[in-house]
Amino acid sequence: MRSIRRSSLTYLMLLLGLAIAGVGVLVDRFARAAIRAREDAETERIEQIFTLRWEAEVQRRDQAYRDRRREVEAKFDVQLRNEANILSRQARSKVWALLNPGRPPGKDRDPPGKERDPGSGPVFRAAEEDAKEFIPPKPRFLPPSSALAAVGGSAAATSASDPGVRNTLWLAYELPRTLPRIQEMLEKSYEDDQHPEFFQVQVVMVEPGQPDRTVAVVRPDRVPEDLPLDVAAVGKDPNFEREYDDIEIPGHGSFRRLVMPVSVPSLYPYLMGFRLPSPPGLQPGSGGWPGPGGRLRYDLVLRIYFHYARPRSDLAHQLAEEKRSLDAQFARREDERQDRDAQVAGVRAESRAELAKLRTRLGLIGAVTFVALLAGGWVVVGRGLRPVGRLSDAVSRVSERDFSLPHDGKDLPVELAPIHARLTQTLDLLRRAFSREKQAVADISHELRTPIAALMATLDVALRKPRSPEQYRATLEECRVISAQLGQLVERIMTLASLDAGNDRTLVSRTDAAELAAGCAAVIRPLAAANGLALTTRVDDFLDLDTDPGKLREVLMNLLHNAVEYNRPGGTIELVARRDGAAAVFEVQDSGIGMPAEVREKIFERFYRADPSRHATGVHAGLGLAIVKEYVARLGGGLSVDSAPGAGSTFRVTLPAAPAEPVPDAVAEPAAAP
Amino acid sequence: MRVLLIEDSAPIVRAVRQGLEEEGFAVDVAVDGEEGDVKARATAYDVIILDRMLPKVDDGLTLLKKWRSAGITTHVLMLTAKTQFPDRVAGLDTGADDYLCKPFDFSELLARVRALVRRGHQQKDPVLRCYDLEIDTAARTVRRAGQVVHLTPREYALLEFLAFHRGKVVTRSMIWEHLYDEYDENTSNVVDVYIRYLRNKIDKNFDPPLILTRWGEGYMLRGDDDPPAPKKEK
Numbered sequence: 001m002r003s004i005r006r007s008s009l010t011y012l013m014l015l016l017g018l019a020i021a022g023v024g025v026l027v028d029r030f031a032r033a034a035i036r037a038r039e040d041a042e043t044e045r046i047e048q049i050f051t052l053r054w055e056a057e058v059q060r061r062d063q064a065y066r067d068r069r070r071e072v073e074a075k076f077d078v079q080l081r082n083e084a085n086i087l088s089r090q091a092r093s094k095v096w097a098l099l100n101p102g103r104p105p106g107k108d109r110d111p112p113g114k115e116r117d118p119g120s121g122p123v124f125r126a127a128e129e130d131a132k133e134f135i136p137p138k139p140r141f142l143p144p145s146s147a148l149a150a151v152g153g154s155a156a157a158t159s160a161s162d163p164g165v166r167n168t169l170w171l172a173y174e175l176p177r178t179l180p181r182i183q184e185m186l187e188k189s190y191e192d193d194q195h196p197e198f199f200q201v202q203v204v205m206v207e208p209g210q211p212d213r214t215v216a217v218v219r220p221d222r223v224p225e226d227l228p229l230d231v232a233a234v235g236k237d238p239n240f241e242r243e244y245d246d247i248e249i250p251g252h253g254s255f256r257r258l259v260m261p262v263s264v265p266s267l268y269p270y271l272m273g274f275r276l277p278s279p280p281g282l283q284p285g286s287g288g289w290p291g292p293g294g295r296l297r298y299d300l301v302l303r304i305y306f307h308y309a310r311p312r313s314d315l316a317h318q319l320a321e322e323k324r325s326l327d328a329q330f331a332r333r334e335d336e337r338q339d340r341d342a343q344v345a346g347v348r349a350e351s352r353a354e355l356a357k358l359r360t361r362l363g364l365i366g367a368v369t370f371v372a373l374l375a376g377g378w379v380v381v382g383r384g385l386r387p388v389g390r391l392s393d394a395v396s397r398v399s400e401r402d403f404s405l406p407h408d409g410k411d412l413p414v415e416l417a418p419i420h421a422r423l424t425q426t427l428d429l430l431r432r433a434f435s436r437e438k439q440a441v442a443d444i445s446h447e448l449r450t451p452i453a454a455l456m457a458t459l460d461v462a463l464r465k466p467r468s469p470e471q472y473r474a475t476l477e478e479c480r481v482i483s484a485q486l487g488q489l490v491e492r493i494m495t496l497a498s499l500d501a502g503n504d505r506t507l508v509s510r511t512d513a514a515e516l517a518a519g520c521a522a523v524i525r526p527l528a529a530a531n532g533l534a535l536t537t538r539v540d541d542f543l544d545l546d547t548d549p550g551k552l553r554e555v556l557m558n559l560l561h562n563a564v565e566y567n568r569p570g571g572t573i574e575l576v577a578r579r580d581g582a583a584a585v586f587e588v589q590d591s592g593i594g595m596p597a598e599v600r601e602k603i604f605e606r607f608y609r610a611d612p613s614r615h616a617t618g619v620h621a622g623l624g625l626a627i628v629k630e631y632v633a634r635l636g637g638g639l640s641v642d643s644a645p646g647a648g649s650t651f652r653v654t655l656p657a658a659p660a661e662p663v664p665d666a667v668a669e670p671a672a673a674p
Numbered sequence: 675m676r677v678l679l680i681e682d683s684a685p686i687v688r689a690v691r692q693g694l695e696e697e698g699f700a701v702d703v704a705v706d707g708e709e710g711d712v713k714a715r716a717t718a719y720d721v722i723i724l725d726r727m728l729p730k731v732d733d734g735l736t737l738l739k740k741w742r743s744a745g746i747t748t749h750v751l752m753l754t755a756k757t758q759f760p761d762r763v764a765g766l767d768t769g770a771d772d773y774l775c776k777p778f779d780f781s782e783l784l785a786r787v788r789a790l791v792r793r794g795h796q797q798k799d800p801v802l803r804c805y806d807l808e809i810d811t812a813a814r815t816v817r818r819a820g821q822v823v824h825l826t827p828r829e830y831a832l833l834e835f836l837a838f839h840r841g842k843v844v845t846r847s848m849i850w851e852h853l854y855d856e857y858d859e860n861t862s863n864v865v866d867v868y869i870r871y872l873r874n875k876i877d878k879n880f881d882p883p884l885i886l887t888r889w890g891e892g893y894m895l896r897g898d899d900d901p902p903a904p905k906k907e908k
Contacts, residue, residue: 442758446727449755453776454685460780461693482685 039351084308183216200307403431443607563590584657680710698827707731726754742769841897
């Protein structure tokens with residue numbers, strides 16, 4: 001069974017559920033967006049921090065790389081230099097020994113490099129030995145003056161006696177022979193040394209008036225060719241100390257090279273084991289030749305350059321080493337990255353958890369709200385429906401005995417007031433209808449009981465004792481009369497019932513009023529005569545109407561019967577049928593007792609009899625006029641009555657007449673069949 | 675016993691009147707309320723049978739109410755087509771002694787009328803006894819010393835009337851009033867004639883004689899406080 005309360009609550013809840021769901025979804029979306037935004041911002045911040053830090057770190061690392069590289073390179077260079085120093089000292093010693101046999105460099109005041117390496121003693125000694133072997137302690141020969149002269153030119157010739165000039169000349173003579181010997185000696189001095197290093201000893205001769213030239217080069221066999229050196233450029237720099245550069249050694253790759261000069265004294269005093277006498281005015285060791293014009297000349301100088309190279313792969317190795325250690329330092333930055341990732345993941349998880357919490361709360365709030373509203377709605381709708389319940393209670397108390405609604409409808413809401421009013425009205429109508437019906441049933445039963453009682457009483461009495469045939473006959477006659485009345489009564493009741501039920505059909509046909517009236521009068525006239533009444537008819541000719549003749553006849557017969565019944569002895573009855581405009585008017589006038597106005601209102605009610613005393617003679621049981629009324633209504637006519645007490649009554653039936661058809665093709669029959 | 679029938683339905687009046695008269699009742703008829711009112715006030719009927727729906731008065735009940743307020747105590751039997759429970763209650767409460775609904779069985783009507791008659795004489799037993807005389811008012815039979823005595827309705831009515839007033843003197847006018855209807859010719863000795871007939875049938879061969887004559891007053895049926903004189907008369 002549908003309940004308003006439940007269904008309206010359901011709709012309400014549906015609506016509320018939708019609203020809550022909508023609000024929830026909106027809130028959820030906004031919250032989600034906000035949380036997402038916050039999450040993104042947080043993530044971005046972390047990323048930024050991390051990136052900044054990372055970049056700084058990278059910069060720092062790069063800087064560190066560079067620093068370390070520089071450091072390593074510097075260190076490498078220093079190592080290079082140190083090693084080169086050692087080796088160059090050796091070289092100097094050897095050269096020194098070669099050029100000044102028998103004079104250890106420490107003993108000599110002249111050579112530069114005051115410090116002495118004790119460990120290099122044997123080397124120097126060996127060199128000395130070599131030098132002794134290769135350089136004779138004394139000049140084996142003195143070059144002939146002619147030779148000198150050839151070399152020195154005229155000057156030599158002129159000053160052959162001058163030792164200085166003689167030396168110069170000698171020099172010019174001796175030098176080309178000496179230089180290859182220097183080369184040879186150097187090579188010899190180094191040939192036993194299996195140095196793992198890459199080095200080169202380069203002897204450069206500086207000769208006045210000549211470009212500097214390399215006179216001897218010693219290098220290990222590993223070095224396939226001479227290491228290049230721009231002798232001219234180096235020689236021009238008076239302050240040249242050392243030079244680092246990168247070179248390629250074929251077959252060994254890239255190398256870092258250090259070129260440094262090995263200081264040796266000017267060669268002239270010691271060249272080739274000769275101690276040349278110093279020119280006059282020239283202090284030994286002052287380093288110069290006496291040039292033309294009495295100036296000292298330092299023209300012939302041997303410079304020794306020491307090359308030392310180490311493969312760059314060492315450096316690269318070191319650098320790689322350094323880089324590894326640095327990278328190891330920076331490896332923890334990876335941890336930081338993981339930390340960042342963990343942080344970001346943490347932020348995301350946090351926001352997810354927050355979102356989940358929010359959703360849970362939203363759901364909880366929604367559920368609680370829903371439940372609260374459900375309960376509240378139940379109560380509220382119940383309250384709202386209470387008047388309906390009251391009305392329903394009131395309606396349920398309505399019984400068929402009492403059709404009044406036990407509710408005055410004062411405190412009903414406006415929505416229910418019309419229902420109440422309509423219900424009250426309907427119940428009122430029903431009550432009236434029911435009471436009418438009850439009254440009718442009571443009346444019918446009463447009217448039926450009376451003849452039946454008469455019948456039974458008559459029969460009972462007749463049967464109480466044996467009777468004569470005449471007596472029986474009289475009784476039977478009596479019974480027949482009563483039965484006839486009874487039958488008539490039942491007929492009328494049935495007529496009314498069928499009229500009420502709507503079963504009645506109206507059979508309309510063209511009817512001649514005159515003929516109809518004549519028929520009725522013919523039936524009633526004997527009855528009227530029996531009651532001492534005179535019946536007259538006054539009928540217009542050519543009065544046709546479209547109606548149900550049977551019903552109209554019934555109406556007129558009833559009215560005429562009434563006129564007979566309620567007339568006074570010796571009275572008159574007049575039946576009139578006349579045309580009145582478009583209407584056909586039938587009138588039944590009697591000279592009877594008439595009736596007051598209050599009776600006139602009731603005569604068409606069923607079972608109403610103006611004078612019950614007429615009961616004994618009548619058979620209409622107060623139904624005649626009710627039937628008349630019903631029939632006239634069915635025929636679409638009007639019924640009225642004029643009456644005053646003692647002045648007789650006129651019943652008037654007005655029916656629509658047919659359009660005048662002045663050609664009655666049949667002569668009106670004098671009487672209708674009874 | 676004399677009955678007033680107030681009823682407007684002619685066939686019923688006819689039948690009931692015939693039936694009652696054949697049972698020895700004297701029946702007066704009124705066909706409307708006014709007539710009934712007049713007759714009821716004029717005569718002391720034993721029973722009035724009153725229809726409820728009556729012409730010329732509002733209602734049979736109205737009539738009854740008037741009678742009761744006027745002190746008329748006659749037993750009234752309402753005979754009506756109004757069979758509804760409230761109608762019956764209203765009828766009895768207004769003062770009716772009995773209520774019979776149409777259609778009715780005539781025997782029932784008779785029985786009820788008889789019952790009302792008995793009630794009027796404070797007699798519960800339908801069999802009236804006087805010494806060895808037994809009057810069965812229901813079967814309308816009379817026995818004297820066990821022998822059935824055949825009586826005409828009139829004789830029976832007279833005997834019954836005497837029996838109801840047993841031990842009391844019943845005047846001729848009383849007999850007249852209660853045993854003869856309005857249309858009977860009032861001949862002075864008709865009561866004496868019937869008394870003689872009764873005596874012939876009841877007392878003639880029996881002893882003691884039960885119908886006593888009070889000279890100058892009337893007749894009476896011998897009561898218990900009026901013992902028969904032994905061997906007084908053959």
